[in-house]
Amino acid sequence: MAINKGLEPQQSAVRLPDEVGTVDRPTGATAGGSDAHAPTSQVSLVEAGSAGLAEQAGQRDHIKQSNQTGQSDDIGEAVEQAYLLPRSLDELRVKRSGFFKLDEGDSPFGSGWADYAHSLLTSWQAHEALLERETFSGSEKSEAGVKDSRLSRLFIDLKQRNAIVTTSFHPIFRERSEQPVLVAASDVIRLQGKQTFGAEALLADELLVWVREKGEAAPAVAALLPVSLPGLRLKGVGGTGGVPALVEITYDDAVIPSERLLIDGDADYASRVLAHPLARSLADYQRVSRQLWEAELLAGTAFALAEQTGWSTDLHIQGELGKLIQGIETLKALLHASELGAAASPSGALLPALLPLQAARKAGGDVYAEGVQVLQRIGADAFLNDPSASEPLAPGAKPTLLQLAWRLAGSAEAIQAALREQHAFGGTQARSLELYRHYPERRLRSRYEAFWAAIRLLEQDHFEEVRQ
Numbered sequence: 001m002a003i004n005k006g007l008e009p010q011q012s013a014v015r016l017p018d019e020v021g022t023v024d025r026p027t028g029a030t031a032g033g034s035d036a037h038a039p040t041s042q043v044s045l046v047e048a049g050s051a052g053l054a055e056q057a058g059q060r061d062h063i064k065q066s067n068q069t070g071q072s073d074d075i076g077e078a079v080e081q082a083y084l085l086p087r088s089l090d091e092l093r094v095k096r097s098g099f100f101k102l103d104e105g106d107s108p109f110g111s112g113w114a115d116y117a118h119s120l121l122t123s124w125q126a127h128e129a130l131l132e133r134e135t136f137s138g139s140e141k142s143e144a145g146v147k148d149s150r151l152s153r154l155f156i157d158l159k160q161r162n163a164i165v166t167t168s169f170h171p172i173f174r175e176r177s178e179q180p181v182l183v184a185a186s187d188v189i190r191l192q193g194k195q196t197f198g199a200e201a202l203l204a205d206e207l208l209v210w211v212r213e214k215g216e217a218a219p220a221v222a223a224l225l226p227v228s229l230p231g232l233r234l235k236g237v238g239g240t241g242g243v244p245a246l247v248e249i250t251y252d253d254a255v256i257p258s259e260r261l262l263i264d265g266d267a268d269y270a271s272r273v274l275a276h277p278l279a280r281s282l283a284d285y286q287r288v289s290r291q292l293w294e295a296e297l298l299a300g301t302a303f304a305l306a307e308q309t310g311w312s313t314d315l316h317i318q319g320e321l322g323k324l325i326q327g328i329e330t331l332k333a334l335l336h337a338s339e340l341g342a343a344a345s346p347s348g349a350l351l352p353a354l355l356p357l358q359a360a361r362k363a364g365g366d367v368y369a370e371g372v373q374v375l376q377r378i379g380a381d382a383f384l385n386d387p388s389a390s391e392p393l394a395p396g397a398k399p400t401l402l403q404l405a406w407r408l409a410g411s412a413e414a415i416q417a418a419l420r421e422q423h424a425f426g427g428t429q430a431r432s433l434e435l436y437r438h439y440p441e442r443r444l445r446s447r448y449e450a451f452w453a454a455i456r457l458l459e460q461d462h463f464e465e466v467r468q
Contacts, residue, residue, distance in 0.1 A: 078102060078109075079162045082118035085126050086282070086350045092342055095119065095282055096289040096335075099164075099200070105293065108199035108243065111420070112290045117167035117208045119283035120273075125155040126347045127278040132269070151262055154224055158206065165224070167208035169424060170196040172251065181213055182221060183253075189261070191223075191231075191251040201227070201247040202234060210270070219274070220267040223256050231255065238413065245413045281351045284361050285338065291364035291421060292331050298371030298408055299324050305405050306378050320374045327367035334360035365422040372418045375409035383410045 078099045086092040099109035109115070124131065128151055158165065172181045172193040183190045191211070201207065204227060211221035225232065231254030236244025263270050273279050302321060306312040334356045341353025376383075382402055383389050389406040393399060399407065408414055 075099075075102065076162075079164070082115065082164075083122060083159050085122050087344075087348055088350060089339065089342060092285075092339060092350050092352065095286050098286055098290065100290045101293070105297070108203055111198035111200065111417070112287055113168065113198045114164060114166040114200045114204065115286050115290070116283045117165045119286050120167070120280060121155060121158075121165060121208065123282050123349065123351075124273055124279045125151050126349055127276075127345065128152070130278055130346060131272050131276060150259060154260070154262075158224075161205070163205040164200075164203065165206045165208055166197060166200050166204040167210070168195055168197045168201075169210065171212055172209075177214060181211055181251075188258075189256045191254045191256055193251055195249050195251070196237075197247045197249055199236070199239065199244050199247060201249065202236060202244070207232075207249070210274075216267065218267050219270045220263070220265050221261070222263040222270055222273070223261050225254070225256065225260060229254055245416070277351065277354050278345055281354065281357060282349075284357055285335075285352045288331070288335060288357070288360045288364045291368050292328065292335065294421075295324075295328050295331065295364075295367045295371050298368070298375055299328060301401070301405050301408055302371065302375045302378055304401055305375065305382075308401060309378065309382060311378050317374075317378060320377065324367070324370055324374050327363065327370055331360060331363050331367050334363060361425070368421040369418050372409045372414065375405055379405045379409065 098115035210219040212219040238245035337356035338352035
């Protein structure tokens with residue numbers, strides 16, 4: 001059946017790593033994998049004479065050189081997918097992939113934030129007329145006005161340049177917390193503070209920046225900033241082999257160009273863009289697809305490590321692995337259900353069904369965290385007693401099975417990743433509340449009412465039998 005094209009239900013729910021020493025997923029020291037990963041446009045670092053610029057340039061050069069070796073997917077395909085607005089089921093399933101799969105998930109794009117930024121921007125631009133504040137007050141924005149909007153002009157420019165965009169939902173901090181992040185002066189808006197991004201920020205062309213001042217419940221300002229903007233500095237943090245795990249971005253009186261300001265002091269509109277299914281469904285669909293892919297790697301590594309360490313015969317471990325597989329298969333089923341129920345939006349985009357996608361959003365973080373916990377349980381003794389587990393690897397070297405397990409479940413980066421997957425969008429409770437708010441409870445109530453209606457009819461015809 002055409003509906004099943006692209007799905008492979010016969011495959012195992014786990015991705016088993018290769019034998020020890022030849023694990024297919026390389027270490028972070030080789031993040032990237034070929035010149036095909038390098039962005040199609042150069043990203044300039046700020047030439048402001050800062051002492052950290054040489055280090056930033058060195059980190060960037062190292063990543064690009066790493067991207068020129070080994071086998072990898074084509075970044076051209078990743079960019080094409082990033083700007084795709086699906087209008088068919090096959091095109092929707094293309095969104096299951098993304099930058100995050102470059103080099104088997106071990107490129108700087110592995111966190112998935114570049115994919116999220118592109119999908120969010122693509123859907124936002126396509127449904128701008130429905131998300132604008134005028135729509136909710138009764139007067140829709142004209143089609144001509146949308147086509148000529150600031151967002152549309154920027155989006156067209158990004159697409160023509162094949163620009164790579166990433167984003168972050170970490171707040172912007174000031175050294176003195178009482179100072180504002182945004183300062184308006186002389187008809188310009190200046191941005192001040194520091195913000196954490198994923199490693200892909202060093203390879204991005206543009207940053208989709210959300211600004212939330214202290215005490216605000218949600219962002220009220222959004223801007224699309226080039227990384228070459230004067231006053232914007234990037235610094236890699238953590239990681240191995242010269243490839244950072246995170247990037248700290250400093251906004252040093254960076255002036256936000258007026259043509260780059262997408263939302264200006266409108267928290268309601270920003271909340272709609274970040275929460276409305278028309279804007280975020282594709283981004284969530286892609287994010288859950290990445291979580292499934294990562295959970296399968298965690299499970300495969302856990303099975304292999306259990307076999308190597310002898311834990312595979314332990315009934316408790318067998319039960320934990322069984323629960324993990326159940327979670328992975330449930331996540332697969334929810335993604336499949338979101339595809340089967342996909343429907344066209346008012347703009348003609350095919351969006352995944354809301355309810356199974358929301359259930360998958362909740363399940364994805366939980367399954368990922370469970371995979372990390374199982375791998376920690378299996379590898380705990382070896383992590384504590386074998387120093388080689390956490391030893392840095394030379395550039396180009398592949399990790400052993402134990403080193404891979406440490407990177408996925410024992411390292412500081414692994415703990416950060418687990419927290420990010422669980423809490424980046426408000427944690428388990430917040431995702432459960434979304435399900436409660438959007439679930440069509442009328443369906444359940446109608447079943448309840450139908451049941452009692454049937455009982456009343458039965459009671460009328462067989463009163464004595466029902467009473468007994």
